[in-house]
Amino acid sequence: MSSPATDLALFDQIKWTADGLVAAIVQDSENDQVLMLAWMDRPAIINTLATGQTHFYSRSRKSSWHKGGTSGHVQYVESIRVDCDGDVLLIRARQVGGACHEGYRTCFFREVTADGSLHIIATPVFDAEGVYGETKARTSLPETTSGE
Amino acid sequence: MSSPATDLALFDQIKWTADGLVAAIVQDSENDQVLMLAWMDRPAIINTLATGQTHFYSRSRKSSWHKGGTSGHVQYVESIRVDCDGDVLLIRARQVGGACHEGYRTCFFREVTADGSLHIIATPVFDAEGVYGETKARTSLPETTSGE
Numbered sequence: 001m002s003s004p005a006t007d008l009a010l011f012d013q014i015k016w017t018a019d020g021l022v023a024a025i026v027q028d029s030e031n032d033q034v035l036m037l038a039w040m041d042r043p044a045i046i047n048t049l050a051t052g053q054t055h056f057y058s059r060s061r062k063s064s065w066h067k068g069g070t071s072g073h074v075q076y077v078e079s080i081r082v083d084c085d086g087d088v089l090l091i092r093a094r095q096v097g098g099a100c101h102e103g104y105r106t107c108f109f110r111e112v113t114a115d116g117s118l119h120i121i122a123t124p125v126f127d128a129e130g131v132y133g134e135t136k137a138r139t140s141l142p143e144t145t146s147g148e
Numbered sequence: 149m150s151s152p153a154t155d156l157a158l159f160d161q162i163k164w165t166a167d168g169l170v171a172a173i174v175q176d177s178e179n180d181q182v183l184m185l186a187w188m189d190r191p192a193i194i195n196t197l198a199t200g201q202t203h204f205y206s207r208s209r210k211s212s213w214h215k216g217g218t219s220g221h222v223q224y225v226e227s228i229r230v231d232c233d234g235d236v237l238l239i240r241a242r243q244v245g246g247a248c249h250e251g252y253r254t255c256f257f258r259e260v261t262a263d264g265s266l267h268i269i270a271t272p273v274f275d276a277e278g279v280y281g282e283t284k285a286r287t288s289l290p291e292t293t294s295g296e
Contacts, residue, residue: 009265013258025173025182032180034173037236049264082266083255084248088185090256100232107231108238110161116197117157118230 011042015086021057024089026099028106029078035099036107038067040089052077054093071131073097103128159190163234169205170237174247176254177226177240183247184255186215188237200225202241219279221245251276 014022021039028035038056040048044064047055054067054075068074075093082089100107103124110118162170169187176183186204188196192212195203202215202223216222223241230237248255251272258266 009263010260013266023171023185025185027182034175034182034238036231037171037173037185049260080260081256081269082258082260083184084250084252084257085255088255090182102232104232107233107236108229109232110230112158112197112228112230115157118161121229 010045010082013082013086014089017087019059021059022087022089024054024056024091026054026075026091026093026095029092029094033106034108035075035093035095035105048077048080048091054091067099068096071097071101071126073099073126073131075099098125101128101132103131158193158230161230161234162237165235167207169207170235172202172204172237172239174202174223174239174241174243177242181254182256183223183241183243183253196225196228196239202239215247216244219245219249219274221247221274221279223247246273249276249280251279 016022020041022041022045023037024040025037026035027033039059040055041057041064044055044057047064047066051066054077056065056067057063058065066074073096075091075095077091077093079092080089081092095105098105100109102109103126104122105125106122109120109122111121113119164170168189170193171185172188173185174183175181187207188203189205189212192203192205195212195214199214202225204213204215205211206213214222221244223239223243225239225241227240228237229240243253246253248257250257251274252270253273254270257268257270259269261267
């Protein structure tokens, strides 16, 4: 993924949402953990292909973002796959630090127990407050969609 | 996942779409491949927890479906995780046969090349026409969202 791609062929294969987005799953290429899911628009895909690092579109902020732009926790893309009906991308990437703004390696750090509640199954790999400058108290749903 | 869960606690942690859905990634618990992404509504989650096999909600057909109900290619749930902001589930499951209605183990059987086009990187693990009774010609975007 070191050179810009002619992406028209790919864009014709993607089934975009009404907002011009496609879902993108990021999987850790080193240990196969599923790290996160975020959304991409056409510019985000172009930037991802051009730089070799993931870029997304934030629906809450209505703007593009370079994953790791603030934290340094970039994702170096190793491959991009598309599912059978073109509405989901699977990106395998080497993750620097952690993917989650709450300080975890993966965003999927809570597991459903037999009684239907959630409990945390991982330990943070970095200090979210130190990186992002605010406390992420795990008492309620956070307002941001993902970390930068 | 052998007994029904009291799921109110979980439902309060999920950030549902306007249509009452949540995205669900399915990952192969045996080899960590990401198999597919589909959508679940509350009944689908309840059925999944109750039976230990994945159930989804088809947005195109506007109805619930039991994955593998037609093909026998069920997914035995081993764990369900929730991401940091509650809008994506990660389900690790043991997949029988293949997840994709086109005959592949995973729906992510096409990879983006350097020139931005897609090429198929896997071989089918079952005969889709034999199972589903129709030809799935890989010449254009299929109309269905996922296989049963």
